[in-house]
Amino acid sequence: MAYRDLHAFLDKLEELGELHRVRVEVDPVLEIAEITDRMCKSPHGGKALLFERVTGSAFPVVTNIFGSYRRICAALEIGELEALARRMEELFRQVPSTSPRDKIAALPQWGEFSRFLPKRVTYGVCREIIDHDPDLGAYPVLTNWPGDGRPVHSGRFITLPLVFTRDPETGAFNCGMYRVAVFDGRTVGLHWSAKSGGAGHYEKYRARGERMPLAIAVGGDPAVIYAASVPFPAPIDEMQMAGFLRQSPVEVVQCLNSELWVPANAEMVLEGYLEPGEMRREGAFGNHTGFYGMHEDVPVMHITCITRRREMVYPATVVGPPPMEDCYMAKANERLLLPFIRLELPEVVDINLPLEGIFHGCAVVAIKKEGPGHARKVMDALWGKGWLAASRLLVIVDADVDIHDLPVTSWRVINGVEWRRDLIVGESPFDKAFAAQGSRYSGGRLGIDATRKMPGEGFTGEWPEEVSMADSIKQLVDRRWREYGLSEE
Ligand SMILES: Cc1cc2nc3c(=O)[nH]c(=O)nc-3n(C[C@H](O)[C@H](O)[C@H](O)COP(=O)(O)O)c2cc1C
Structure with missing residues (x-):
């Protein structure tokens, strides 16, 4: 059932063990922010913080209410963020x-x-x-x-x-x-x-x-x-x-x-x-x-x-070097807005906005590639309009890459890209949020086409096969695992 108001949500967080009450007096100038920053950066986003006594004011302050997967899901009354994508897709x-x-x-x-x-x-x-x-x-x-x-x-x-x-x-x-x-x-x-x-x-x-x-x-x-x-x-x-x-x-x-x-x-x-x-x-x-x-x-x-x-x-909320509370709001956006992108681009299988990319700053996009130049077409479309138009880094990979596993994705990208062929450096509108942009009027953006290359994409011969173990050997080792005495390790 929908929350009546913020108080009802805070009651729920307390019931879930997701709210900590700070009962001593704290200063709204910097002190609350420092406590909140430490909480945001603790494992799993720590807890929401209810500061009951705030110097110079009669009112309590609450921070970090959305700052973990558990809390953003509790806020939106869902079991997992993926439910947002499912509900939007179903609606469409x-x-x-x-x-x-x-x-x-x-x-x-x-x-x-x-x-x-x-x-x-x-x-x-x-x-x-x-x-x-x-x-x-x-x-x-x-x-x-x-x-x-x-x-x-x-x-x-x-x-x-x-x-x-x-x-x-x-x-x-x-x-x-x-x-x-x-x-x-x-x-x-x-x-x-x-x-x-x-x-x-x-x-x-x-x-x-x-x-x-x-x-x-x-x-x-x-x-x-x-x-x-x-x-x-x-x-x-x-x-x-x-x-x-x-x-x-x-x-x-x-x-x-x-x-x-x-x-x-x-x-x-x-x-x-x-x-x-x-x-x-x-x-x-x-x-x-x-x-x-x-x-x-x-x-x-x-x-x-x-x-x-x-x-x-x-x-x-306190924003600053990630991870902070708003990173989890960004992850909810990622799930909620993916179906909007898939309306126009059904070949987009999934999107991951890494926390460090700050909302749309960086997007890793998995596509079902259908022909030469397809990844570049997807980049053009995403940069052309909509929620990812201001993305500074778009990385396009094939659909079989688990883009939510960033170490695996980085390995695929770093080892599978020919930098002279697969990078697209372009002009983008100025985005004042990014400090390194020197000019006030325009910025740059980078696209990385990390998909397997096809004939017609500047690659000749066969795309190298990926190293992996034969299924029969994997099954054998599965069957014998306990015999090796490794099960507890
Ligand atoms: C914590 C937080 C702070 C934000 N601050 C700003 C801001 O100062 N200026 C801005 O244009 N957008 C800001 N945004 C992003 C906007 O809220 C977002 O783009 C929203 O869609 C704007 O609504 P609109 O599309 O109806 O204008 C912020 C988002 C979050 C989560």
Whole structure:
């Protein structure tokens, strides 16, 4: 059954032995981040951490709620992440449309999926307390790394925000997770990438010279928090997808000062507006690549009110050198978004985003190769559009490679590639997350075609046979294993 809210999820984590309560007082400036970082890097992602007493604030903080396979699965109420791929594939199988684009376009209105459209309600616990004279200083917003904000602002960032905006032309809603820099008690900065839904809406308001209403929810049930961070293709609505993931529509309540709708069970909601064209410098920020991101001019939100639950818990994440909590969110994305890719490219058998690649930074892709040049066609298609378009490293291997076994995959790639023939170095759009890109306007990307080469692919003769033992000998050794006295070793 779907979690009622974040509190219900934390109860579940406690029941599973996946939550640790820190009862002594801790500082939201760096100390919580250091404790969380150590926990993220301990075996199997450690535990979620509930900091009950936080210096300077009346509210507890919870971190690392998604930071292990067990917890992300608990968050999405599944036994294993593969269930996400199976459910999406099953859904697509049922949608009666022929082209991939039509299927995705038809999804929101399609019977089974349309049951999960957000449900509008008139009241939510996110409004138990209404503060029309808000001060963000009262809330335990973390500073994660010593260089955060330096030298421009305090370095406090809301790191698990659900940013709600609306298209002024179509009326369509968007929810995205973009870090929020706290400038002072009433103003924050929004770090959304140019291709994000929020930035698209903002551009339209800016062109019209109109104020843009905006709401930032923090907390809610875990499927809602997670869905805000997934790059679903248009026109899929994050809240509808969250409803599908939790198998129950997300209840949303209208903001007090705008036509935006936010999850009724959120812990906290910041309402406000952006003035067209008003920008302010934010950063630096210790990013999930493990490097500090550059300073940037970002749109400024003026907060008009903050509403919250009476017993509010403030959720946050710490990103930095992997593995961190968001690596497990990336692994969930990998499973959930694979079926979208397979709609267009059914020859893609599987995808692995290694944790060190930071979401889409690196993708290992197994394909059923059907002819010469096929791997390159797949690369072109993946880089052409969609979720992996900004991938910096694509490695294509044959379908028989177990791409989730990275040592085996590395062995196949390192030993099976002719570097002069099988590498494709190309131009990619600039991605500010990657510190080593010198230019602000473009970056490079690398494709490795590690598939077995066929005639017509610059390889003559027979592809070398792989070394492996004869089946008859393997069976013999299986039968005699105990005789060798090795069974206990
Ligand atoms: C913890 C976390 C932080 C993120 N921070 C940002 C960010 O600051 N800016 C951004 O553009 N995307 C960020 N993302 C990725 C977006 O949430 C993701 O691309 C999402 O799909 C954006 O929603 P949209 O496609 O509706 O714009 C972050 C993701 C996670 C998990």
